[in-house]
Amino acid sequence: MKKNRLDENHRPERRTFLKAAAGFMGSTLLGGLPFRSFAQAAALAPADRCFVFVYFNGGWDQLLAFDPKDPDEFTADRAAETRILPGYNLIGDSRFSSIPLRPDISGKGRSNIDFGPAVGRLADHFDLMTVVRGINMNTLGHEVGYRYFLTGKMPIGSAARGSSTATEIVGQMKPRVPISNIAFNVESYNDRYPGYANALRVSRKDDLLLTLKPNSQVLDSEIEKQLVDFRGQPINCEQAAYGARGVGTTYQNSRDQMQQVMTQQLESSFRFELNNDDMAAVRQRYGLDQSGRYDNEAGRAAMVGTALKKGIAQCVTINLTGGLDTHFGTQLTHASNQRRGFDALASLVDDLRASQHPSGGTFMDHTTIMVFSEFSRTPLINSSGGRDHHISNSCMVMGAGVKHNYVFGKSGDIGMAPGTFDLRTGAANPNGENILPEHVIATVLASAGLDYSITRVEPLRPILA
DSSP: EEOOOOOOOOOOOEEEEHHHHHHHHHGGGGGGOTGGGGGGGSEEEEEEEEEEEEEETTTTTGGTTTTTTOTTTTOOOOHHHHOOOGGGGSSOOOTSSSSOOOEETTTTTSSSSSSSSGGGGGGGGGEEEEEEEEEEOOOHHHHHHHHHHSSSSBBBBBBSSSSHHHHHHHHOOOOTTTTTTTEEOOOEEEESGGGGGOOOESHHHHHHHHHHHOOSOOOOHHHHHHHHHTSOOOOOOOHHHHTTTTTHHHHHHHHHHHHHHHHHTTGGGGGGTTHHHHHHHHHHTTTTOOSSSSSSSSHHHHHHHHHHHSOOOOOOOOEEEEOOOOSSSSSHHHHHHHHHHHHHHHHHHHHHHSSSSSTSGGGGGGGEEEEEEEEOOOOOOTTBOOOOEEEHHHHEEEEBBBBEEEEEEOOOOTTOOOOOEEEEEEEOOSSSSSOHHHHHHHHHHHHHTOOOOOGSSSOOOOGGG
């Protein structure tokens, strides 16, 4: 399996492409043609179909998010029976409701989805959402659950199997955008496609700026000269193995891509601190100041919106917020950490709903967003006042290709156990099947008319629009 890695993101000029191109070459050094479609793009144009995969890092408390429970029914005196304690009264902050939320908005109607207190104003976009509940993660390990949801395949031990869903999408669609696949502080995998499907991995926005901005430093190395000369030398068996689809070809394509990126001056699109009308509008939309320090949830969301709207990327997978791996007396901490992520996501959805897509409709009409965490927290509070790891989970999918204002699945009323369903209809069935992450991934692929056979399951068809 080829696993993308985060390389040094140096910035090339003329003969200094090798190090900067490494960000695009990723792990394709020994195979693939990275970003082949990019060279065909004459000008920036948004992809007709975009995807955002939003990761909440650490295992969220789904009682606070997409699978809340009524505290009047699941009371403390029944906790020994139900093994569920919402604990909303323990948050102790007036910003958070003490009951689940079900928005009723003029022009949209009433939500069919109940939301936990942490979701906040993102709940106002219920008319774009499907919530999936009662997912069986089959793991309580952070790395396993995280990689399971990224790929739709249960890892072998803790090692990921298969390609990331974003890689699968780009591999099939071959979009004509400069950086088709961005992985923002998340892992990315490619086990079946040439290098054009690889993600550009960055840990923060500054890494992206370093990758996209040229400088005047010249690479003092013979390696580039040898790579360029390699194409003109006689090819023996060893050179064919490492050159025909390896270092020589990969380097040449990556260098061509970097040349195009430098010419387009894409780096300036993410300079939200600049004193001009466009960046002032971005700052206002996402609640940013002019400090230039945007390594926070709002800044990350602004980066996603910019990448999609400017036609720079088709797929973005982003670690939006963290601080959720909390086992101690942290009801307020956990709620606050989730709220920061959901508020930033709400700003992104606001932006995409308000922005017209050149193909018609809004960007949200052309975008599918999936929001997930590696597992959830126990529905009972532990002896330290916190919550531990729980095997059942929930997620949210919204936007293009999926049903809106809809709930699929249900967690149990005892211990929030994963449910069993007739997956063809969504009806609860004691002899049915569990909902698994691969069902969600198959559904996302099917929502865009893509081949989902790699998941080895059928999509959740009641969710498809």
